[in-house]
Structures are given as structure tokens and as C-alpha cells.
Amino acid sequence: MSDAPMSAQGNLRDPNYTPPLAQAIPLGIQHVLAMFVSNVTPAIIVAGAAGFGFGSNSPDFPELLYMIQMSMLFAGVTTLLQTITVGPVGAALPIVQGTSFAFLPIMIPLVAGKGVDALSVLYGGVIIGGLFHAALGLVIGKIRFALPPLVTGLVVTMIGLSLVKVGIQYAAGGVPAIGTPEYGSLLNWSAAAVVIVVTLGLKFYTRGMLSVAAVLIGLIAGYVYAMMVGMVTVEGIATSWSRAASFALPQPFKYGFEFSFAAILGFCLMAFVSAVETVGDVSGITKGGAGREATDAEIEGATYADGFGSALAGVFGGLPNTSFSQNVGLIAMTGVMSRHVVTIGALFLILCGLVPKVGALIRTVPIEVLGGGVIVMFGMVAAAGISMLSEVAWSRRNMVIFAIALSIGLGLQLEPGAVQYVPGSARILLTSGLLPAAVIAIVLNLILPDEV
Known part of the structure; x- marks a missing residue:
């Protein structure tokens, strides 16, 4: 994607430039491929922690599909806030939004083993925390002094360390399988290993789209392997597909809304960290794509979009959103600064979010296969924190x-x-x-x- 003619490359470094559709569509899809797995994984983890049944015959299966659906839909909606903007909300930059891993250490204890009934407390925290996050846009420049690399690096490292256990559990057979004879079997670990090996091979021995989408392709390879060894059946895929609707709109307050001191305080405190991460991502985009510093208006607009997007997602059953760092790296690699390219990717995410059958296919991925991808992703979160600490x-x-x-x-x-x-x-x-x-x-x- 980076070998376009020099004149086109120069235009693509302008956030307001609209490239031809033949160029913009694949560039937009590339952004979606880079973040797709990371975007839906938090919903699957929260559902697993709450004790949802993952099988297509489980009574909780529709709820799990709905959470995956909302992850895609509101990643797209919040990305549109960033690229198109609504008044002061949005940075008018190619910022890709997605479901945040940072809030998982707060969300998991809130729902652990409590089923659907715990979601009203969770979403109360998401909505209030999102509004608080948006309010940080008014003061984000003034509070950065309290969050130097020593603090933010520690927090990001802690996020990664707190989640690596989940990756190991998934690779060994999943949280519901703990204590069973199958848990930790060679078959389970082999599926996770296929994902890790393919991901590493593509990431370091290929270039372009293959390298950018390494985790996604690794999961596909693991999925194919799982079908070959009988972990996934055609009948199971068909059942999941048939149980999911072809089109569905989001439902406001589907899981209720409940105030909880622990949830609200936890989400508000994490909003500080998420806001500072977004400042770093915006700065990375303007430096990597345009060779300049981000303006105050861009940073404030991005923070507003983070917060309002998270609150809006919470109303409809989505999880907190934040800017995705992997897409910042993609912009630096390709030099494509056109926000309209990312708008196309956002529209694709919205389309997927309105089609529950997409979520049904995602849910047929065995937990062991997902575990392989999660091990890589959560390890990278911890590594990113350590990288931030190197500045201390x-x-x-x-x-x-x-x-x-x-x-x-x-x-x-x-x-x-x-x-x-x-x-x-x-x-x-x-x-x-x-x-x-x-x-x-x-x-x-x-x-x-x-x-x-």
C-alpha cells in the first residue's frame, strides 16, 4: 500500500484529501484488518468472565452475539466521530477507535460469575465513565503533568500483566473448562500454538497487508487447524449461522442501567489513563503521517470523541472505546493521512455491526484459537508499557x-x-x-x- 506514486503519496498526507475509491477502499479495509480481532476480544472476555455459555445452543448465546455486534458497530460510529467530527467532537484525523483493553481489569471483577444480571452495573459505569472522559477534554492539557511516563508506563504494564492469565486460560481450554480433564491438553495448546507461530512468521517475514493483518491471518490459520482436528464442525458453524439474524438494530438500555460506586469510580479513574493514551496516539499520527505536532484542538476533539463515543456505546450495550495504537503504526508505515480512508473503514465496521451473522461466525472460533491471539496481544500491551518506562x-x-x-x-x-x-x-x-x-x-x- 505504500508504493503509490509520489504525487498521490503527497496528497495522502493531507487529512482532508479524498483518494480515488479504488485506492481508498483497500486502504480502509487494511485499517479494519489491523484492529478487528483486538476490537471484539474484550466483549468475548467480559462475556466469559460473566459466565455466559459459549456454545451455539447456550441460552446466553444471543447475548454474546449482541455484545460482539455492538463492539463492531460502535467502533465504527466512534471512528466516524473522529474522522467526520460533530462540532468540537472529533479530531478530524484518521483515528481508528475500538473497544479498549485498558478497562478489562475493572470490568472482569464487576461481572465475574454473575451472568447477565451484572451487566446493568457494568453499563452504568461505562456511561458515567464515558461522560467523565469527555469532560476531560476541557482540561486534558492541564492534567498531563500528573501522568508522566513513570505513571502511564506502569499502568499500561499492569494492564498487560493483569490480562496475561486470561490468555493462558483461553489457550488451555477456557475459563469454563478449568478443572476438566481436557483443560491444558496437548490438543488445546496445539491450536493456540498454530496461531502464535503463523502470527510471528507473518509479522516478521512478510511485508504490507500480510504483516499488518498477521494476528487476524494467524487466527484464520488456527481456525482451519481446529476444523482439521475436529474442534470445529460444519454442523456447529451452520447452527450458529442459522441462529443469528441477518440484520438487527441496537437496543437502548438492553441490559438496564444501575449506579455502583465501585463501577463509576473505576471507570472514571481509568478514563484518565485512556485520555493520556489518546493524546499519545494523536501525537503519533500527526508526527508519523504529517511530520508535525498535534494541535490543542485536535487533542481536545479526540478526547471528546473518546468519551462521548464510550458513553453512547454503553447506552446500547457496547464497551468503552479508545484510539487504537496499532493503527497509528499503520499510518506511520504507509504515510496515508487521509481521514476519509479511515471513514471507509468505519462504514465497514458499522455494516458488520448491523449484521449479527458476522458475530455468529466470530463466535465459532474455538476459545483455544482465540487464546493464541490473545497471548500475543496482551503480551504486546505489557511490552508497550515497558517501552514507555524506557523514557523514565x-x-x-x-x-x-x-x-x-x-x-x-x-x-x-x-x-x-x-x-x-x-x-x-x-x-x-x-x-x-x-x-x-x-x-x-x-x-x-x-x-x-x-x-x-
Whole structure:
């Protein structure tokens, strides 16, 4: 995609340039391929944590399909807010939005084992947290001092570390399968291994579209392998396909709306981290694609779109949205800054979100195959955090801040029984690991004096 004529390349570096459809459509689809798996995975993980049955005959199957459907639909809608803009909402840049992994450590404890009934609390947090996130657009430039690389790098690393367990569980057979004879079998691990090997091979030994879509193609290879060894059957695919509608509109407040102190506080605190990540992504797009710094209006508009898009998604049963860093890298690689290219990708996502049969096909992917992709993705989240930490000047002060925040945050996550006498809402926040680590790091960074 990067070998267009020089004149066209120059035009494509202009966010307002509209390339010919023959060029814009494949470029837009390329953006969707780069983020598609990461976008739907959080919904599958939250559904699994809540205890939804994943089989096509499960009574929870329609709910799982709906959550996948909303992940695609509102990734597209929020991306349109960024590219087309509505008043001050949106950056008018090629920013691709998708469901955020960052909120998973907050969402999983809220719904763990509680089924559909827990979703009203979850979505109450998503909506209020989204509105709070949007409000950060008013002050985002003023609060960045409280979130240096020491804090944001720690938080992103903690997100990755808190999720790697999920990847291993999925690769071994899934959370519902823990304790069964099949859990951790060679067959399960072999499916995950196929995904990892193919993904790595494509990522490092190919170029262009194959490299960009390495995780997606790796999952397809794992899916084919699963069919060859009997983990997926044609009958199962046909059943899932037949149970899903051909077209469906989103339903407002499908799962209700309930206020919970733990949920609202957790989502609002994570909004700080997500907002700062978005600032970094916007800066990465303007630097990588146009060789300039992002303007205040672009950063504020992007933050507004993040927040309002998340709140809107929560109304209809979607999860929090954020800008996707993998697409920032894609822009830097191709040099394509046209926001209208990303608009085409957004329209494709919206189309997929209105067709539940797409979600039904995604759900036929065995959990072990998904586990292979998740291991790669969550490991990359932790690696991204470590990369951010490389910018830190490791004085004794910063090492102490990092050590205490990591020890307490990760320790409470690994041993939740240590706070068993803490009231329910506060216990959920503490055992997430992420929030105590973030709060400790922010507070210590603000109050401890710099070393002379």
C-alpha cells in the first residue's frame, strides 16, 4: 500500500484529501484488518468472565452475539466521530477507535460469575465513565503533568500483566473448562500454538497487508487447524449461522442501567489513563503521517470523541472505546493521512455491526484459537508499557515509586483474600490491582521531592 506514486503519496498526507475509491477502499479495509480481532476480544472476555455459555445452543448465546455486534458497530460510529467530527467532537484525523483493553481489569471483577444480571452495573459505569472522559477534554492539557511516563508506563504494564492469565486460560481450554480433564491438553495448546507461530512468521517475514493483518491471518490459520482436528464442525458453524439474524438494530438500555460506586469510580479513574493514551496516539499520527505536532484542538476533539463515543456505546450495550495504537503504526508505515480512508473503514465496521451473522461466525472460533491471539496481544500491551518506562530517568526516587506501586497493585491482584474484610465496592477496586497501582504512583510522584 505504500508504493503509490509520489504525487498521490503527497496528497495522502493531507487529512482532508479524498483518494480515488479504488485506492481508498483497500486502504480502509487494511485499517479494519489491523484492529478487528483486538476490537471484539474484550466483549468475548467480559462475556466469559460473566459466565455466559459459549456454545451455539447456550441460552446466553444471543447475548454474546449482541455484545460482539455492538463492539463492531460502535467502533465504527466512534471512528466516524473522529474522522467526520460533530462540532468540537472529533479530531478530524484518521483515528481508528475500538473497544479498549485498558478497562478489562475493572470490568472482569464487576461481572465475574454473575451472568447477565451484572451487566446493568457494568453499563452504568461505562456511561458515567464515558461522560467523565469527555469532560476531560476541557482540561486534558492541564492534567498531563500528573501522568508522566513513570505513571502511564506502569499502568499500561499492569494492564498487560493483569490480562496475561486470561490468555493462558483461553489457550488451555477456557475459563469454563478449568478443572476438566481436557483443560491444558496437548490438543488445546496445539491450536493456540498454530496461531502464535503463523502470527510471528507473518509479522516478521512478510511485508504490507500480510504483516499488518498477521494476528487476524494467524487466527484464520488456527481456525482451519481446529476444523482439521475436529474442534470445529460444519454442523456447529451452520447452527450458529442459522441462529443469528441477518440484520438487527441496537437496543437502548438492553441490559438496564444501575449506579455502583465501585463501577463509576473505576471507570472514571481509568478514563484518565485512556485520555493520556489518546493524546499519545494523536501525537503519533500527526508526527508519523504529517511530520508535525498535534494541535490543542485536535487533542481536545479526540478526547471528546473518546468519551462521548464510550458513553453512547454503553447506552446500547457496547464497551468503552479508545484510539487504537496499532493503527497509528499503520499510518506511520504507509504515510496515508487521509481521514476519509479511515471513514471507509468505519462504514465497514458499522455494516458488520448491523449484521449479527458476522458475530455468529466470530463466535465459532474455538476459545483455544482465540487464546493464541490473545497471548500475543496482551503480551504486546505489557511490552508497550515497558517501552514507555524506557523514557523514565531511573533515579532512586522513581525506582521506589515504581516498586511500591507495582508491589501493592500486583500483590493485591494475586492475593485478593488479603482484603477480604474490606467492603464490597472498595474490595473490587483494590483487587483490580490496576487502580491501587495507578493511585499510589500518581500520589507519590506528586508529593515526593525530586532528588538533588
